[in-house]
Amino acid sequence: MAVTDAPPTHPELDQALRDLRAGADRWAALPVPDRAQVFREVFDAVAGVAREWAETAARAKNIPDGSVLAGEEWMSGPYVALESSAAYARAYEAMARGRSPVDGLPMRAAPGGRTAVRVLPRTAQEWVLFHGFSAEAWLPPGVSPEQVRREAGLDAGTVGTSGGVGLVLGAGNISSIAPLDAFYELVAAGRTSLVKLNPTFAGLLGVYEKALAPLIRIGAVRVVNGDGAVGAYLTGHDDVDKVHITGSRATHDTIVWGRGDEAARRRAEHDPRLAVPITSELGGVSPIIVVPGRWSDADLRFQAEHVATMRLHNAGHNCIAGQMVVLSADWPQKDAFLAELRRAFERLPAREPWYPGSADRIRDAVAAHAGAETINGRVLLESTGDDPACDTEYFAPVLAWRQLPGAGAEFLRAAVSFANERLEGTLGANVVVDPAARKAMGAAFDEALADLRYGTIGVNAWTAVGFNLAGATWGAFPGNTLEDVGSGIGVVHNGHLLAGPERTVVTGPFREFPRSVAGGEFSLFPKPPWFAGARTAATTGERLTRYAAAPSWSRLVAVLAPAFRA
Structure with a gap:
């Protein structure tokens, strides 16, 4: 037909x-x-x-x-x-x-006897285009590199x-x-x-x-x-x-x-x-774990816009939208970060929710959480850890935050436990951490990532970046059933056709260029074009697509030119 x-x-x-x-x-x-x-x-x-x-x-x-x-x-x-x-x-x-x-x-050895396959960058042009970003697909414990190679391809x-x-x-x-x-x-x-x-x-x-x-x-x-x-x-x-x-x-x-x-x-x-x-x-309630550190005012502003983007992209109508910000109650800059988050909600372009039922979900969120703030049409609320914001994927511009005690690895372990045990779904989790704090935690940081039971994990990179990467895997963390389906069963995308992947881990720079270099990170990536406040997003998005249709160094430069004006 x-x-x-x-x-x-x-x-x-x-x-x-x-x-x-x-x-x-x-x-x-x-x-x-x-x-x-x-x-x-x-x-x-x-x-x-x-x-x-x-x-x-x-x-x-x-x-x-x-x-x-x-x-x-x-x-x-x-x-x-x-x-x-x-x-x-x-x-x-x-x-x-x-x-x-x-x-x-x-390939490399990942925590817990896992094999990690690097899927980004794959070529020299990807290395330039996504400078400072990397992505790995992790296989379950016990799968060797030889087994990965042997079983890749599925039924293709x-x-x-x-x-x-x-x-x-x-x-x-x-x-x-x-x-x-x-x-x-x-x-x-x-x-x-x-x-x-x-x-x-x-x-x-x-x-x-x-x-x-x-x-x-x-x-x-x-x-x-x-x-x-x-x-x-x-x-x-x-x-x-x-x-x-x-x-x-x-x-x-x-x-x-x-x-x-x-x-x-x-x-x-x-x-x-x-x-x-x-x-x-099937989506879920995605956490954004903010590891405490010593941040500059520019760091606070940049990461507040980063977190706001995770919620406000596509007017909040994303299965991978960040919904629960997990903060340390003992972080001296917690209140300053929340203030920057409120300012980001206020200054980022207003946008009417367009997906059916959005208005009802926003009203339900406000009604269910005492003290919920409405800012420029967006909702920011504090979660007790035992309220609908933990169980309900609002699929609308509703962002919750929850505070837990501790600092460093102690806080991160508590945040991982909260995300694993209390939040609905296992599709994606985000971790924001400055390089100094990550270095101070050493192997404990990588072990915490391994304990985080989510199908895609973004470290200083929104997990939606993993969705856009053809070589990455996309789907809930393995183990769901028809009776308790959570964020779903199986994976898609998976451009290298890995057999039985467990998760994808995407890592990005904590700061945008040039602050990244000044802060000791080897990254020339500017303000990401997917940020809600990126002024050249339309031009960059179109040129990125034109580059993907016919990759060349000249077209790559044409992408970078507006990206650096974001």
Whole structure:
């Protein structure tokens, strides 16, 4: 069937699934070099529609023409899709040459008998573009480097075996999520996908049709609009072999268990209503652990904007948005930092929440927390550690803070325990620490990271950076079940096709250039273009996407020029 703007009828959905079944057989027979070529064609298709993609996503979020906020849509939309399709093409090309997708990547021993695979920087240009940043994918304890190399590739190099047909229930907040989920299903499992868009992104259907045209043409992907009724029809369809959802835990549990009395009965009987496997990415309450140190006034301002960005990006409608700031009650600069955080909320551009239900969630947060402050349309509140801010992903511009006793490693251990044991979900955790404080803790800092049970950890870098890195893994910390799904089951992205990854750790500089160099850090990275107050975000985001479409040193310089004026 052709992709159209209208919600499909049941017969049209039935036909789409039959087409995808035939497409799965064609993909199974396709030689590995030809699969690489398909993803090179997807790369070209995304590049060709990049501007339309970014502008259409901006309109879906009520971003005015010419706004710096458009930079978010370039960086989290076509840029990520370009990086992802290129990464999968490289993985296929490596396997076609008889190599592992991780060949050439440095590995080291990480705490707890783990192997860490460095996925950023990968090339000299990445070293310049992300100067001062690094990222590693950690494997579980006991996995050796040799095992990592041997098992990387998953089912991507398997020819002759069909992975069947999957249903991808797309998220409605970040425009690259649904395409990337379909990519991973096809590459990692040889599974074709019917992608049902969230209604918030109904207007993007035509863009996706163009961007995914090489996959649609061979029957590997179909994209449709539709409401909950369409989703319900598809999750119960006999021709769907597997479901993947990016969304809320409530939606996941409705699909798996049903509602009300039915759900209670099925849980008690361990009898899910969903008859096929399901993987998921479901968000949660992400901590921002601020390790006490001796900070300058500029440090306080910069990191306050950093923390505010973790909450305010995309108007707060991110599954990876920071929600709980964990501070030391014994930090002499705690009150100064909170004052800077309030000022950041006040000075950063006001933005109306656009995601459905936001106003209700904001009202609920204020009503549930005595003393909650409303600042420029954003909410800042103090958590007792036993209130809804610990359990409820507000998905809106609501930021909580909690204080715990201690300093140094003692505080960090307490903060890790609080995050692990009290906060809902395990998708991502952020740690802000100045170089001197980290050095003083020595091995205790790395051990604390290993104890932090989250799928992505950002050290002086918002965990969303990990989302944007094609070589990083993305998903909840392993161990969730259908009965207690938390932030979800399984991973996506994973451009090097690691088998059974545990987490990704992204590390960035504590200070922006030139203060970074003055403070002893080897980083030339300016104020990050994803910061909520970055004045050149739109230009930088567009040029970054143009660079990703045709990497060259001259285009890299063109990215850096506006970035240094942020």
